[in-house]
Amino acid sequence: MSFDAATLVNAATGGLHAYDPGHDLPVLRQRFGAAIAELGSNENPLGPSPRALAAAQAALAEAHRYPDPRGEALKAALSRCLNVGRDRIALGNGSHELLMLLAQCFADAAHEVVCSQYGFAVFRLAAAASGARAVTVPALPVDHPTAPLGHDLDAIAAAAGNDTRLIYLANPNNPTGSWFDDAALAAFLDRVPSHVLVVVDEAYHEYTDAPGLGSALRFARQHPNLVVTRTFSKAYGLAGLRVGYAVAHPSVIAVLERLRESFNVNCVALAAATAALDDRGHLARVREFNRSERAWLAAELTCRGCRTLPSQANFLLLDLARDAAALERHLFERGVIVRPMGGYGLARALRISIGSRTENLRLLEALP
């Protein structure tokens, strides 16, 4: 008897595809050894704080125990750092998990989930997995003076109707690097009705320094329908340990807690993230390195005739004005791994993470 579980799958999962990592990195690391430049996943080339690594090492002694299911120590540290109550914080196995959980908890086939064209891909995945209809609002034009390919907040607010349950925004956005300032967000939040949860994904927040760009957190008290997600994967350099968090009204957090897997953040990750928050000096070095290296790399790429979009994150979007597949292949053959953007409908673009100076030089040297 032939058996194929794909015929049994539920409607929401039936429309999904397994994650495609693009390349087999373990194989590539073997192939290129130390000569590889991993510029495809927006990781932190400086790595985590030494204090986070020491805390992770120490936590391994407790590996035979289940982790604290409530993550109280990390929540207490976040609560102090962000000046919000612990009952406003949920922890996730990366912020990806929380983005998915939000749609799972709050949307279903009767609802719409609104996001922007070129918005972070997980937003559409979360909508689809919940069975909701994803509404994609066209992005701002590529020649927009401040946010090329960025979120069109006016059009997004206008798209929120009676059936809309969630809006996902990323600030700054991946893969465009674009951002919107606090004034634009304030006006947007005033327009969105309170039956719509506005999720502002601030995965790259720690890298930002543009005038007028703060955090959506300052609007949390005024707008109980606002959810802010952040991660330890980027500026804190802990992508491999998988820790993220959401800050929201206590009633939103209480709903997420119903479905959150009890031990979703492991003990090593909890300890490392708690210690990482305490090392402000390391975070400042990471920010400064990213700021200066991003400016330097953008200038070097421009000199070589490659246009980059303005970015407040730890990556640059290269706009090649021609199909990017050949360049991506050319770089790949030389051990320089960057991210093709065809999946986003940006076949003429490549996303390049800000690596170490050695990696960035390798990229420049490998350009044709």
Ligand SMILES: Cc1ncc(COP(=O)(O)O)c(C=O)c1O
């Ligand atoms: C905009 C954005 N949000 C969320 C994530 C997910 O990060 P993590 O699950 O590692 O916290 C990423 C990862 O690249 C991202 O770019």
